[in-house]
Amino acid sequence: MSADITPPKTAGEPAAKHLPDGELIRFDRVTKRFGKNTVLDNLCFSARPGKHVTLIGPSGSGKTTILRLLMTLVTPDEGTITIDGENLYPADRRHVREVRKNIGMVFQQFNLFPNMNVLRNITEAPVRVLGLSRDEAEERGRELLDMVGLGDRCAAKPTQLSGGQQQRVAIARALAMRPRILLLDEVTSALDPELVAGVLDVLRDIAHTTDITMLCVTHEMNFARDISDDVLMFDSGKVIESGPPEKIFTDPEQERTREFLSAVL
Numbered sequence: 001m002s003a004d005i006t007p008p009k010t011a012g013e014p015a016a017k018h019l020p021d022g023e024l025i026r027f028d029r030v031t032k033r034f035g036k037n038t039v040l041d042n043l044c045f046s047a048r049p050g051k052h053v054t055l056i057g058p059s060g061s062g063k064t065t066i067l068r069l070l071m072t073l074v075t076p077d078e079g080t081i082t083i084d085g086e087n088l089y090p091a092d093r094r095h096v097r098e099v100r101k102n103i104g105m106v107f108q109q110f111n112l113f114p115n116m117n118v119l120r121n122i123t124e125a126p127v128r129v130l131g132l133s134r135d136e137a138e139e140r141g142r143e144l145l146d147m148v149g150l151g152d153r154c155a156a157k158p159t160q161l162s163g164g165q166q167q168r169v170a171i172a173r174a175l176a177m178r179p180r181i182l183l184l185d186e187v188t189s190a191l192d193p194e195l196v197a198g199v200l201d202v203l204r205d206i207a208h209t210t211d212i213t214m215l216c217v218t219h220e221m222n223f224a225r226d227i228s229d230d231v232l233m234f235d236s237g238k239v240i241e242s243g244p245p246e247k248i249f250t251d252p253e254q255e256r257t258r259e260f261l262s263a264v265l
């Protein structure tokens with residue numbers, strides 16, 4: 001199993017740099033509150049390199065907050081989050097940018113730059129942040145656009161594309177930064193139903209042909225079944241059950257998981 005919910009034996013001690021069992025992402029007793037609302041409660045889980053972990057659970061159970069913590073968009077109140085053994089929230093914040101470079105995210109809304117064409121949307125960050133030459137970035141950008149089926153739309157502006165096409169550009173843009181970890185937050189929720197399959201096919205392809213580690217929040221249970229190595233079921237800020245998709249989707253142990261799946265499947 002690539003994700004587990006067992007508290008680490010060394011809780012309280014700083015994480016070792018290169019953990020023997022090769023964990024890439026680790027949440028160690030992480031608590032996050034918004035005011036009096038405890039959104040994540042002493043959360044522990046980990047994911048190994050190259051694995052695909054899907055987070056499921058009712059609305060408001062804290063799934064998106066986990067991705068936002070990894071993006072350093074919000075900060076934990078307690079506990080430690082490490083990427084390949086490196087603390088994502090060290091006292092010295094200068095180091096965080098390096099750790100964060102490992103992580104790309106695709107959001108529900110595509111958030112493309114409306115005034116830039118598709119290729120420029122993809123090349124801007126690699127040039128500015130990774131220091132690639134414009135030519136290198138464009139070559140890689142074209143390859144990625146081919147991969148998401150939009151190799152002929154380099155010059156289009158985002159508004160000239162369908163929502164599904166825009167989301168595929170957003171996926172290519174995240175990959176252009178060569179992240180080791182890809183976070184996917186309900187990436188098909190804002191799409192018209194007929195556009196969902198094209199985006200999920202692209203993600204299936206990435207899951208099956210690359211070694212990128214994925215953490216995915218989705219309500220698309222068939223997709224989750226296809227790509228996941230592990231599924232974590234959340235309720236009220238805790239993982240109440242985890243396991244491979246064939247177990248969680250067909251024979252869950254918890255009544256709450258059964259209830260949730262019968263409502264969404």
Ligand SMILES: Nc1ncnc2c1ncn2[C@@H]1O[C@H](COP(=O)(O)OP(=O)(O)OP(=O)(O)O)[C@@H](O)[C@H]1O
Binds near residue numbers: 059060065
């Ligand atoms: N910035 C914020 N300020 C205050 N409360 C917040 C903030 N972000 C999230 N919350 C609250 O935290 C709780 C968990 O939200 P989160 O978005 O992580 O849940 P979720 O499981 O992803 O839900 P959904 O499936 O509906 O997206 C919710 O009660 C939400 O209202």
